Amino acid sequence: MKKPKLKTKSFTIRTLREWGILAVDLITVIICYMGAILFSQAYLLQQNIALQDILLNAFAGVPVVIIVFGLSFLAFRVFKVVWRYARGRDYLRIVGSCVVATLIFAILDQSFKFIDIKGTHQAGTLVTLKQITYPAYVMLGVFSTMSIILVRLLYEFVYARQRDKLEVGKRKRTMIIGAGYTASVILEELSRQDSIYNPICLIDDDPDKLGRIINEIEVVGTTKEIAICVQKYAIDTIIFAIPSLGGEVRQKILQVCNSTKCQIKVLPYMSEMIDNVNITKQMRDINIGDLLGRQQITFDDVGVASYIYDKIVMVTGGGGSIGSELCRQISKYKPRRIIIVDIYENCAYNIQQELLRTYGADYDLHVEILSVTDYDKMDDLFKEFRPQIIFHAAAHKHVPLMETVPEEAVKNNVFGTYNMAILADKHKVQKFIMISTDKAVNPTNVMGATKRCCEEIVQMMAQKGSSTEFAAVRFGNVLGSNGSVIPLFKKQIENGGPVTVTHPDIIRYFMTIPEAVSLVLQAGTFAHGGEIFVLDMGKQVKIVTLAENLITLMGHKPYVDIDIVFTGLRPGEKLFEELLMNEEGLKKTANEKIFVGHQVDINIKGFTEELEKMRAICATNDKHAVVEQLKILVPTFKHDTAYLEKITKQAEEYQKEVLAK
Numbered sequence: 001m002k003k004p005k006l007k008t009k010s011f012t013i014r015t016l017r018e019w020g021i022l023a024v025d026l027i028t029v030i031i032c033y034m035g036a037i038l039f040s041q042a043y044l045l046q047q048n049i050a051l052q053d054i055l056l057n058a059f060a061g062v063p064v065v066i067i068v069f070g071l072s073f074l075a076f077r078v079f080k081v082v083w084r085y086a087r088g089r090d091y092l093r094i095v096g097s098c099v100v101a102t103l104i105f106a107i108l109d110q111s112f113k114f115i116d117i118k119g120t121h122q123a124g125t126l127v128t129l130k131q132i133t134y135p136a137y138v139m140l141g142v143f144s145t146m147s148i149i150l151v152r153l154l155y156e157f158v159y160a161r162q163r164d165k166l167e168v169g170k171r172k173r174t175m176i177i178g179a180g181y182t183a184s185v186i187l188e189e190l191s192r193q194d195s196i197y198n199p200i201c202l203i204d205d206d207p208d209k210l211g212r213i214i215n216e217i218e219v220v221g222t223t224k225e226i227a228i229c230v231q232k233y234a235i236d237t238i239i240f241a242i243p244s245l246g247g248e249v250r251q252k253i254l255q256v257c258n259s260t261k262c263q264i265k266v267l268p269y270m271s272e273m274i275d276n277v278n279i280t281k282q283m284r285d286i287n288i289g290d291l292l293g294r295q296q297i298t299f300d301d302v303g304v305a306s307y308i309y310d311k312i313v314m315v316t317g318g319g320g321s322i323g324s325e326l327c328r329q330i331s332k333y334k335p336r337r338i339i340i341v342d343i344y345e346n347c348a349y350n351i352q353q354e355l356l357r358t359y360g361a362d363y364d365l366h367v368e369i370l371s372v373t374d375y376d377k378m379d380d381l382f383k384e385f386r387p388q389i390i391f392h393a394a395a396h397k398h399v400p401l402m403e404t405v406p407e408e409a410v411k412n413n414v415f416g417t418y419n420m421a422i423l424a425d426k427h428k429v430q431k432f433i434m435i436s437t438d439k440a441v442n443p444t445n446v447m448g449a450t451k452r453c454c455e456e457i458v459q460m461m462a463q464k465g466s467s468t469e470f471a472a473v474r475f476g477n478v479l480g481s482n483g484s485v486i487p488l489f490k491k492q493i494e495n496g497g498p499v500t501v502t503h504p505d506i507i508r509y510f511m512t513i514p515e516a517v518s519l520v521l522q523a524g525t526f527a528h529g530g531e532i533f534v535l536d537m538g539k540q541v542k543i544v545t546l547a548e549n550l551i552t553l554m555g556h557k558p559y560v561d562i563d564i565v566f567t568g569l570r571p572g573e574k575l576f577e578e579l580l581m582n583e584e585g586l587k588k589t590a591n592e593k594i595f596v597g598h599q600v601d602i603n604i605k606g607f608t609e610e611l612e613k614m615r616a617i618c619a620t621n622d623k624h625a626v627v628e629q630l631k632i633l634v635p636t637f638k639h640d641t642a643y644l645e646k647i648t649k650q651a652e653e654y655q656k657e658v659l660a661k
Contacts (some may be wrong), residue, residue, distance in 0.1 A: 004546045022073055022079045025151075026070055029066075029147075032144040032147050033144075036143055039135075039136075047470075068108070069098075069144070075094045075157060075463070076097035078097050098145040165187070171481075173197060173234055174235065174237045174264075175230065175238045175376075176231060177203045177223065179212070179219045182240075182241045184214050186239065187214060201217060202220065203223060203225070204222070220233070223256065230262060237263045237264070239265045239266075243269055247604070264285075265283040265285065266284055267284075268282055303525030308521075311389050312336050312389070313330055314341060314385070315340055316342070316391070317350060317435075319344055320347060322520075324351040324354075325514060327355060330391075331363075339368065339381070339385050339393065340365070341372065341378075342369065348367050352365060366385065388431075390420065394416055396450070397528075399445050402446045402450070405623075406626045410453075413450035414450050414457070414611075414614065415618070417457050421461045421470065424466075425467075428468065432460050433520060434470075435469070435472075435520065436455055437474060439473075440454075442636045445639070457530075459600065459626075464604060471530070474533065475534075490554070498564060498565045500565055506542070506544075522594060532596065533595070610629070610632055614633065618628050627639055
């Protein structure tokens, strides 16, 4: 079959380039060979032997040099390397090929004695001299190795300088915060790729580093001088390259960076970085979590690795914000297989493609589009894949929306969890970890009440004596999740405002998505049956402060460019959230940031009967009856029915209007 013309042309150009490199290498070796002869036989010049005689006789070895070194270069494939991206092992190819070729040449020369150096004395006497001496062989090996490497380095230096001149207008002038190991790796990676970033200067608070140079880039100032240096060096982009730094220090530096109006790229924390993936590929845009000033919560992942490695892991709601991050972090611990279950195919597809890009097309990953409320199909899935670990993240989470359709909240959250728990017990799953929320504590809204009911299901299954280790993980709001205020605020800011906040004093606990997922994974190491794990989430944050920071982050001034208005508390919304019920108490775990609540005894028979009553009520879609039954299932549920009555009345009036027409 005839090859396409484009491929033939590409092949010809590549072949000519490779043969050209080989020719240059051989010419370099010939020059080094003649130089080695000359240096090793320098004493002949002192005996008045003509230089041209020495070199002319030495030419007898040139064909042998070309053959031996040429074959060695071919064997070591020296000419195949793209030297712009060369690493240490690529330069070792040159060393190895030159050493091998020199040894072979020396053996051949000593064996066949094909080079006799003769010269004519000034008196006219013909003098037969010694053959090539051993120092000449050493010089040949050293000279050829160093010269070939030097030629490549000079070429790459000239090429890079020329490329930089041509692309300087297209690349972003970049400042890097931090002059440590991470910064050096970033500079090295940027020098080896077609990057949009043009490193101009480094910033570091270590006085010993000021004025020092890393990979040709100078440390020009401290973090206090960021704004000054941005103006002085006309910086377009700032890369924050101190992944080990957290808390208020990190917050203050990033706030200064954000005030410069430069584009800001941030590296993930050390605990979030992926091994064997270029650091520059892990850079992300600065987000609101970076400006909160909370100390990053880290976890000992040794225990996590021990229970996930080589296991079949199922993640329900795997396409959501929490579920997808669970899939990312679980993948680092090399499970045998991940099964992603989600009702929404787009999100499931996105995380599937992301994992395949990261870990390769052969990564054992299965995506199933179905609802956890479909017991029979979920049962078939369990039979097919036999999951050993389950992370149950599938749930309806939007508080206001669930107030309007409590029956759907119960069907999905309560009975979806009930199905998964029963199937986990039936198929002898090792661990079942459910994702809960701080809104489950003394709930005032339907969503929170359904999640508390889910916690009760988990505790009931544990108390029944199941071989499965059931547990729930309870945490506060997650920055950037699909149910958080951040996406709403962003859209409002993009539309020119105003940003709507329900109350000036409303406060919430916040954590980043990776932190929340780390907690879930860590909780799995402590889970033995029925526990509800709670994270020490630090101080609560005012939502209005969050809004102000986000407005600033997106390049605007709060109350000047973008206004903030207060709309009043929504139905079922509290001014503050709780993480623990009064009767639960707290016990410490091996991790100082994770606590476990005291288990509440569940009347298994009575609770199961009430669940079945709820199933029948949900089938009628009677909103009021669903809420009333929720109050029985969750005694701490204090619900304001006024809002539900209002929307029910509106729906009835609308239905009458439609029928009248």
